[in-house]
């Protein structure tokens with residue numbers, strides 16, 4: 001694919017999750033005619049958080065040739081069926097955003113329409129009870145999707161992973177190096193730009209070594225060494241809608257129960273995560289520094305752990321938003337250098353993945369066509385705004401009125417793209433997808449908007465079905481799903497079975 005005799009050189013700056021995911025995939029695809037190197041600094045290290053994913057990670061793994069069982073073993077991973085949102089609608093309330101389907105359709109109407117209609121008559125359980133992922137999650141059970149019978153709830157399961165971020169990067173590094181990626185350790189202290197066009201020519205390390213490249217992938221994290229510092233691409237700040245700007249992360253001893261879901265617990269000024277791994281529990285607090293002090297956030301975090309902390313909390317500061325252009329000249333920013341959205345729906349690793357896929361689809365030659373770059377930036381901007389809207393919806397649609405933080409969020413103006421969506425949903429609980437590039441499907445929006453407590457009318461069509469029939473339909477769904485989930489293996493047992501080394505003959 002390279003366009004002359006000299007190898008096309010790709011220099012990846014940074015060896016966190018973004019850097020090694022990029023290296024692992026590009027080195028699988030771009031073999032002859034390409035030279036790939038990755039520079040990382042042990043002195044700086046990585047952000048070392050980012051342990052929860054969404055189901056599309058399985059596509060990345062498949063593309064990267066990763067064996068699931070091997071990954072589960074090496075990264076101490078667990079399965080993730082969804083996220084429990086505790087206290088987000090109001091203190092004491094909880095719902096799960098599960099990745100799978102909600103019941104099934106009848107007469108073109110989705111199950112949540114029946115649920116809404118019957119809810120008015122006070123005849124339903126929480127929406128969770130009609131969604132296979134949520135029911136299995138609450139029972140601490142797990143199964144993989146089984147498509148043999150499309151009418152079985154097992155066909156509607158979808159899942160992701162929780163994994164140890166450092167182990168995941170190390171796991172990918174091993175693969176990338178085996179596929180020919182050259183790893184260079186050292187701290188970059190200077191970026192040389194080409195006089196003629198301002199493209200990045202080379203990066204120089206503290207020890208004086210210098211490395212060039214045709215394409216540079218900036219995976220340097222929040223430092224944004226190339227895209228921000230060297231090329232000066234600005235940052236679009238979204239902190240008027242997303243108030244949280246700090247986090248504290250602390251691992252603690254093993255989870256007492258290996259839950260197949262992430263828990264997010266809302267506080268008066270932010271929220272706390274709980275991510276169960278096989279060997280430890282990941283915990284953290286995300287908060288607004290304008291509404292709580294670091295000390296108070298830390299003491300709330302430490303007071304609410306399920307086990308003994310293994311370290312002091314690690315502080316992280318961030319600004320929500322995105323890089324105005326993810327691709328500038330010969331630099332493509334992937335990972336935290338391209339933007340940051342709080343990990344409420346575990347979307348950052350996904351944005352790394354789509355950044356890599358997009359780069360592959362629009363891969364440049366030495367001429368660096370403007371159209372490739374513009375298309376990359378257009379898609380990236382859409383994707384960030386799409387995820388942003390979904391996150392904002394969690395804050396806007398709430399009944400919490402117990403703090404300045406929630407009062408501001410509940411009453412703020414939101415981006416028009418979101419306010420239209422909320423208005424349409426309130427009218428008839430219908431969701432209109434704005435194209436395939438949208439990350440979250442209807443099931444996700446439905447569970448979050450109804451879980452957060454949005455008052456929505458059902459689709460008027462559902463009134464054409466007699467109430468007794470609607471109720472019978474929902475009762476069937478509930479019964480079949482509960483029965484199906486009760487036959488699944490316990491989550492911990494499922495992992496133990498996968499961990500067993502293959503039998504030797």
Ligand code: FAD
Nearest residue numbers: 014015016017018047050052188220221335336343348349
């Ligand atoms: P980093 O991990 O920071 O890596 C940067 C790399 O660049 C490092 O190797 C560093 O050494 C190198 N580098 C920097 N400067 C130089 C230099 N001068 N010279 C040489 N090398 C340099 N995402 C999710 O999907 N799910 C989650 O649950 C989740 N939770 C999160 C929780 C918190 C509190 C935060 C802050 C983020 C979370 N994220 C989550 C985001 C996730 O952590 C990141 O998307 C992911 O780790 C990728 O980071 P990165 O590789 O871009 O940056």
